[in-house]
Amino acid sequence: MYIGVIFFSLAWFFLYHLNKWLFSQEITSSFASWIFLPQIVRIIAVLLCGWRGAIGLFVGALLTGEYSSDSTTIHSIILAFFSSVGAYITVYFFRWWAQLPDTLSGLKGRHLWQLALFGAIFNSIPTNTYLFFSGLITNWWAGVLPMLSGDWFGSAIMLYLMRLTQKIWSRYSTSTPN
Numbered sequence: 001m002y003i004g005v006i007f008f009s010l011a012w013f014f015l016y017h018l019n020k021w022l023f024s025q026e027i028t029s030s031f032a033s034w035i036f037l038p039q040i041v042r043i044i045a046v047l048l049c050g051w052r053g054a055i056g057l058f059v060g061a062l063l064t065g066e067y068s069s070d071s072t073t074i075h076s077i078i079l080a081f082f083s084s085v086g087a088y089i090t091v092y093f094f095r096w097w098a099q100l101p102d103t104l105s106g107l108k109g110r111h112l113w114q115l116a117l118f119g120a121i122f123n124s125i126p127t128n129t130y131l132f133f134s135g136l137i138t139n140w141w142a143g144v145l146p147m148l149s150g151d152w153f154g155s156a157i158m159l160y161l162m163r164l165t166q167k168i169w170s171r172y173s174t175s176t177p178n
Helices: 003-022 039-049 051-063 070-098 109-133 140-174
Strands: none
Touching: 003 039, 003 051, 039 051, 039 070, 039 109, 039 140, 051 070, 070 109, 109 140
């Protein structure tokens, strides 16, 4: 029942650290990167597991938070909350907007790109609004722009890799030996 929570917590944790390693030059602050691969985990977690996926995201974001004082602990908890709730709202808003049933029947590739964009919007705007009003950043727009593009570019890269993997898998899994 809670395998989704554990899986997506670990997926977030590992993809976060992989992103940090691969794209260290793209990191603009401790809050944003021009390329952020874990964004796709937010979308897939909630698409597949609903609120359990959102809990997994929350736990994963807590595991990757920075904790050097009581104030950073509170900020990490709030940012983990925004990360998970934003993904949850994104998926349910998108299902309503695209008129998709809970079974996701009719979901197409273009929907995933649109969903990735909505996810980037629903993550970057509330997160940077909080960061700005809490005094953690001084320029709201300078925070939103890299986070929005990083979330969308990261999702695009991961969607492309997933599609490529699916094509390779179907090519070799459908060939049967005689």
